[in-house]
Amino acid sequence: EDQVTQSPEALRxxxxxxxxxxxxxxxxxxxxxxxxxxxxxxxxxxxxxxYSAGEEKEKERLKATLTKKESFLxxxxxxxxxxxxxxxAVQGHGGSQGNLIFGKGTKLSVKP
Amino acid sequence: DSGVTQTPKHLITxxxxxxxxxxSPRSGDLSVYWYQQSxxxxxxxxxxxxxxxxxxxxxxxxxxxxxxxxxxxxxxNLSSLELGDSALYFCAxxxxxxxxxxxxxxxxxxxxTRLTVL
Numbered sequence: 001e002d003q004v005t006q007s008p009e010a011l012r013x014x015x016x017x018x019x020x021x022x023x024x025x026x027x028x029x030x031x032x033x034x035x036x037x038x039x040x041x042x043x044x045x046x047x048x049x050x051y052s053a054g055e056e057k058e059k060e061r062l063k064a065t066l067t068k069k070e071s072f073l074x075x076x077x078x079x080x081x082x083x084x085x086x087x088x089a090v091q092g093h094g095g096s097q098g099n100l101i102f103g104k105g106t107k108l109s110v111k112p
Numbered sequence: 113d114s115g116v117t118q119t120p121k122h123l124i125t126x127x128x129x130x131x132x133x134x135x136s137p138r139s140g141d142l143s144v145y146w147y148q149q150s151x152x153x154x155x156x157x158x159x160x161x162x163x164x165x166x167x168x169x170x171x172x173x174x175x176x177x178x179x180x181x182x183x184x185x186x187x188x189n190l191s192s193l194e195l196g197d198s199a200l201y202f203c204a205x206x207x208x209x210x211x212x213x214x215x216x217x218x219x220x221x222x223x224x225t226r227l228t229v230l
Contacts (some may be wrong), residue, residue, distance in 0.1 A: 034218065041222035043114065043164065043202055044155070099145065099168055100219060102155040 002027045002092050006103035013078055013110050021073040021086055021106045029093030033071050034100065035064050035086040044087055047073075078110045115139065116222035124228045130191040133225045137184055137205030138210050143167070144186040145206075145219055146178055148212045161186055162208075200224045218227040 005024045015018055025033065034050055036044035048057045050066040057064050061082065063074040073086055085107045089100040115138035125131055137144050146158040148171075157170035161180035172178075175193075180186045190197060204219040 005133045036221075041200075041224075041226070045114070045115075046218055046220060049218055089155075098154075099157045099160060099170060101157075104154040 002090060002101045004088055004090055004101055004103035005087075006088050006106050008106060009104070010107045011109070013075075013108070015079055015110055015112050016077045018074070018076045018078070020075070021108070023067060023071040023073070023088030023103055025071070025088075025090045026069075027090045027092035031091045031093060033064075033066055034071055034089045034091070035071070036089065038085045038087055038105070040085075042054070047086075075108070078108075080110045080112050083108055083110045114220040114222065116203060116220055118171070118201075118203050118222040118225050120225060121223070122226050122228075124230065125193060126223060126230055127173050127193055127195060129193050129195065129229075130189065131227065133188040133190070133201055133203075133227075135186045135188070135203030135205075137186070137203075138220055141205035141220075142184065143206045143219075144180055144182060144184070145204040146172075146186070146188050147202045147204065147221075148199050149202060158188070169179075190227070195229050198227055198229045200226050 003026045007022045035047040038044045048064040053068045061076050065072045085105040087105045089102040117132045117136045120200050142163045145160045151154045158172040160168040164180050175191050178188045202224045204221045206217045206219045208217050
């Protein structure tokens with residue numbers, strides 16, 4: 001069964017304090033791993049898609065990396081506006097019929 | 113703004129009632145997906161339509177149904193509502209069907225409909 005586990009559940013950082021969020025996954029044939037950002041009461045906002053181990057993508061203070069078992073979202077020198085819940089999702093070839101399986105997210109709070 | 117629109121933003125109703133949620137996909141997207149997000153379950157895939165046809169089903173209750181119309185907008189119908197159906201309901205769209213063996217592409221989410229069942 002395809003599964004996604006995100007850790008930590010919540011993370012509090014001071015402005016400028018870099019850190020990483022983890023997404024561990026099991027999937028029968030990875031087609032893609034996705035990172036989304038979600039603000040309270042809003043829809044998930046697409047950040048990155050990663051397709052194969054070793055791949056990296058960057059956007060402003062965010063960098064996503066992928067291995068065969070997990071993905072990391074690195075946040076460099078975060079600002080208060082980076083506060084949100086970050087969701088990881090996988091798309092596989094198997095039982096999920098190619099649809100997204102989401103983790104429960106990491107709630108990030110960045111204090112000024 | 114993702115380009116996906118959903119109406120209404122908020123819906124308050126009573127147990128046993130029926131409601132309809134509406135979604136318009138991004139221009140050019142043929143696939144529509146419905147998700148439910150509750151506090152304890154996270155985002156759960158419900159159902160997918162591609163160009164008017166049902167393509168995949170997830171954890172969708174029999175009391176729930178959906179359809180995609182020729183103009184590609186979609187509606188999610190929830191009936192015999194229970195307290196536990198209170199949640200955020202999101203629609204997402206993508207250009208392709210993304211079923212097994214298909215093209216991997218990104219799903220873009222709408223702003224959601226918050227359903228409260230009293």
